[in-house]
Amino acid sequence: MIKYRSPGRINIIGEHTDYNDGYVFPFAIDKYIYINLEKSEKFEFYSESENKIIIQEKLEKTNTWADYIIGVIKEIEKILHIGIPPFKINISSTLPIGAGLSSSAALEVGIAYGINDILNLNLSRVEIAEIGWKVENEFIGLRCGIMDQYACSLSKKDNAILLDTYTKQFQHIPLKLGEYNFFIINSGVKHELGNSEYNKRRQECEEVLNKLNKKTFRDVNKNDLEKLNGTLFKRAKHVVEENERVLKTVEALKNSNIQEVGKYLFESHESLKNLYEVSCEETDFIVDFLKNNVLGARMVGGGFGGSILVLSKKNEFYNLIDELNKRYHEKFGLNIDYFEVNSANGVEKIGD
Known part of the structure; x- marks a missing residue:
């Protein structure tokens, strides 16, 4: 079997901007989906975490985790x-599922990269990212932006990616944090309304553009x-100001002004909580506790649970x-998980 690993990602700042033609600032992390591939007589997909195997002679949608694999294969064929x-295909993971660290994009990108490598298809890393994005949107049905797949495919260790999701131009920005580090705290909750509310936010943002007679949020000031x-005012205000925060954060990082980076993280969380309304009681509790104790913190991912990004010594x-x-634990009867975040390269082959 040939082995590959595809990283999760965190987004420093720029939440719910990627499907609104905005700016995002992610990097890949050293938590991975591991993928072992070998040619076979039938399609055979095994997930260690699910302890389930799916065997098909002809690829058909299953409404399970296997659809991320099936969708990628079908998209490449198309x-x-x-x-x-x-x-x-055997799948294992050190990436917490449901923590908002983009496990689905890591799987899509990893499968596309591995098949591309084995069959010498000459797909570029950008094309691999686009395949994952199409699968998520058209085959799975979650209308996400391009950030997750680009981060999983194109990241470089010790750098973050400033990605303009409107032009799809990107540049690597060195992660010079001095004595500070990023950490992830997993709240341990993922509220079920997440997917439906996510699509609802997209709808609301489209309503904003219709009302303003604009084709893209990049024309909204x-x-x-x-x-x-x-509601439409709140959604639009978040997107416009969050885009500004991304660019300010990049400049602060370039100038080694880490205090400013932390300030923008807290501002981002307040906006996600009060304007975009995608946080929840548990993540708000964690961020409120961290105020005045760390340099910065905010919820990451689609919202309604998941993880908090922390910038701290x-x-x-x-x-x-x-x-x-x-x-x-006293308040919610839950324990948090946490780990230090280290940057990583995008998807790569790790052995034959």
Whole structure:
């Protein structure tokens, strides 16, 4: 079997901007989906975490985790006008599922990269990212932006990617954090309304554009916000200001102004909570506890649970985490998971 690993990602800032033609600032992390591939007589997909195997002679949708694999194979066949031979594919993971770290994009990108490598299809990393994005949107039915797949495919260790999702131009920005580190705290909750509310936010943003008679959010500015009210005003205000925060964060990082980076993280969370309304009681509790104790923190991912990104000195983070866990357990009956975040390269082959 040939082995590949495809990373999860975190997004420093720029949440719910990627499907609104905005800016995002992600990097791949050293938590992975591991994929072993070999040619076979039938399509055979095995997931260690699910402890389930799916065998098909002809690829058909299953409404299970296997659809991320099936969708990728079908999409490659469609765009290249070829038939993909059957593969035996084993999946394992060190990436927490449901923590908002993009496990689905990691799987899509990893499968596309592995098949591309074995069959010498000459797909570029950008094309591989686009395949994953199409699968998520058209085959799975979750209308996501391109950030996750681009981060999983195109990341470089010790860098973040400033990605313009409107032009699809990107540049690698060195992650020079000095004595600070990023950490992830997993709230341990993922509210079921997440997917439906995610698609609802997309709809609301499309309504904003219709109301303003604009084709893209890149043409929306602060003066336009005066023409909106209620929910649509709140959604548009978040997107416009979050785009500004991404660019300010990049400049702060370039200038080694880490204090400013932390400030923008807290501002982003407040906006996601009050304007975009995608946080939840549990993640708000964690961020509120961290205020005045760390440099910055915000919810990451689609929302309604998942993870919190923290920017802090190591000793300060580890000095407070036990107290946070104690209070969190008292309030919600749950324990948090946490780990230090290290940057990583995008998807890669790790052995034959």
